[in-house]
Amino acid sequence: MDPIEIEDTDDWLGCPTPLETCRHQLRIYENEVEELTLQLRQAREKIFKLVEMHAEAIGQRDEAMANLRARSGESAALRKQLYDLDISARVHQREVERLRGILDGLVDPPKTSEQTT
Template sequence: MNIEEDTSTWLGCPTPLEMYQHQCALLEDELTSAYQLLTRARANIAGLVQMNDLLLAGKTKTETELRLALADLSSAHIHGSEMSKEIMSLKMIAGQNEYLRIENQRLLLELKVYRGPPS
């Protein structure tokens, strides 16, 4: 079918000017919507930047507390090591004391045997 009839004059067909106006209205709505989205995105970014600043401050504080806790832990470890050395030396002395007490009891028993029964 070959239609060569000009339909632009039919009733209800928009003119080129009306089509351009309609297209402009659609673009204006789209731009308004994009501007609203951009405004919300900027507000979200500002909130995220503020949250990031708070997190960085908290991170710095926590790192400082961690360093202090590690220093305390190291100091406690050194103190515990020194105490362990003292305990080991005291255990050695206690062992020597026990050995000498047993040896003293043995020698006293030998001395009693050597001297004989008391008269």
């Protein structure tokens, strides 16, 4: 047998021909492309869902911020009202203390026009 013929394995039993090898490789590539296409489609669906979730979260955040601003305005109005009531209560408390002092004789009663005559 010639040494050049030893290197030619096309006719060996079980060895694929170059055409069979190319077809096999082509099928491998086709399967890989199909799998990658499926993965790409799934990834796009997931991204679309994430974008929808993000938009929903933004909407909820904006709604919560608007609600917070409204409650903040109400809170400021209530704090002002509480401050006004506190001042009014202090004024009334001072008046009560002054009147108690008059009743207890600690402070001279105010002079009226009847007492001066």
